[in-house]
Amino acid sequence: MTLLDRPPDDVSWIGSMEVFFLFFLGFFTGRLTDAGYFRHLYVAGSLLLCLGVFMASLCSQYWQFLLAQGICIGLGNGLLFTPCMTIAGSYFKKKRSLAFGIISAGSVTGGLVFPSMVRQLLPRIGLPWTLRAIGFIQLGTLIIAGIFLQSHAQPRHSSGPLFNLGTFKKLEYTFYVIGAFMAFWSSFFAYQYIATFSRDILGLSYPSSLDLILILGGAGGPGRVIPGYFGDKVGPVNLYLFCTLVTGVITFCWAAVHTVSGMYAWTVFYGITIGGVQSLFPAGLLSLADDPKEQGTRIGMACTVVSFATLTGAPICGAIIRTQGGEYIGAQVFASLSLVTASIFLFLARWIRLRDLGYGAFAAVRL
Numbered sequence: 001m002t003l004l005d006r007p008p009d010d011v012s013w014i015g016s017m018e019v020f021f022l023f024f025l026g027f028f029t030g031r032l033t034d035a036g037y038f039r040h041l042y043v044a045g046s047l048l049l050c051l052g053v054f055m056a057s058l059c060s061q062y063w064q065f066l067l068a069q070g071i072c073i074g075l076g077n078g079l080l081f082t083p084c085m086t087i088a089g090s091y092f093k094k095k096r097s098l099a100f101g102i103i104s105a106g107s108v109t110g111g112l113v114f115p116s117m118v119r120q121l122l123p124r125i126g127l128p129w130t131l132r133a134i135g136f137i138q139l140g141t142l143i144i145a146g147i148f149l150q151s152h153a154q155p156r157h158s159s160g161p162l163f164n165l166g167t168f169k170k171l172e173y174t175f176y177v178i179g180a181f182m183a184f185w186s187s188f189f190a191y192q193y194i195a196t197f198s199r200d201i202l203g204l205s206y207p208s209s210l211d212l213i214l215i216l217g218g219a220g221g222p223g224r225v226i227p228g229y230f231g232d233k234v235g236p237v238n239l240y241l242f243c244t245l246v247t248g249v250i251t252f253c254w255a256a257v258h259t260v261s262g263m264y265a266w267t268v269f270y271g272i273t274i275g276g277v278q279s280l281f282p283a284g285l286l287s288l289a290d291d292p293k294e295q296g297t298r299i300g301m302a303c304t305v306v307s308f309a310t311l312t313g314a315p316i317c318g319a320i321i322r323t324q325g326g327e328y329i330g331a332q333v334f335a336s337l338s339l340v341t342a343s344i345f346l347f348l349a350r351w352i353r354l355r356d357l358g359y360g361a362f363a364a365v366r367l
Helices: 008-024 026-034 038-056 062-089 096-148 165-169 171-187 189-200 206-234 236-256 260-287 292-323 329-356
Strands: none
Touching: 008 026, 008 062, 008 189, 008 292, 026 038, 026 062, 026 292, 038 062, 038 096, 062 096, 062 260, 062 292, 096 206, 096 236, 096 260, 165 171, 165 292, 171 189, 171 236, 171 260, 171 292, 171 329, 189 206, 189 260, 189 292, 189 329, 206 236, 206 260, 236 260, 236 329, 260 292, 292 329
16 A cells, blocks of 8 residues: 555455456356366466466556456456366365365465565565565466366256356345355455554554464464364354354454454454355355256356455445544444344345255254
8 A cells, every 4th residue: 555655445446356356257167167178267367367466566556456466366366266166066075165164275375475475575575576476486386286186077068158047046046145245245354454454543563464464364274174174064054154143243343452462362263253254155055056067157156246245345344444534443343244144144045945955944954
């Protein structure tokens, strides 16, 4: 923000667009993955991702970062995310939630390594070469992953729409997607604003505020794996509902944090629960899918809907903060209510699914 001389809500559009494209391309990449084009998507996504990082190292203006990081990297992530999640899901049935938890925990490694690299390298070699160092690491890891990743399910070569609106006639799927939209509407608020909150409200220094981001990312590791393990025991939809509701309550508690020690404690609890919200999302979708050959399409359509939540969530919170003169209470309440509302729609999705199976709304059924 200092480099770009822009308010936080303007800068948040860069990160929001990046996450938006990660999810938005799901309707396109999911269908192509089902059709057997995973390898093509992986190569194209890897090239765009690395290109965006290296181009960002040459940027100095806001619009340049928006193009390189927000759009180019976002498109690369979008070509990688849904196909990789679909391929991984095709290998597991009994312990699928745990598998997704472990896979998503890989993002925790990046969430720890890359901010640490920025903190250590930025004062020494400057922003351009810091970004290039990150880009070379991403290039190497993408090559290694590309060697081992391969499709397990038989491709579905029959023609069909990229976005099958008929799927939304199944109310359990529709309510689940709405619930995921509301959950992701506020999921990235803390990631983008926890550092500025700690500096503006608590008076932390810039290096100390980055420590909170590292803690948030580190807590997300067990927050993804542990819910994944228990998701296989009690059902991913059941646990996704629980994690969403608990995260909503914890987000509301953020408004009561007024000390540095309290901020550190809150960050740990939030990191654990939000990790479950993010990692259980695809596992819950697949538990509602009847045809394994449509897994990519179902995940992709849901990701496309969710993408609009990730695009607008953080900027909306930023606009609320600006209209309140730098106070965060309004944005914190908005994020909390969004998550609580998500849990209501997830409960409706669970209830309809159980009703179709012949159970009551509060039946103790693994789903």
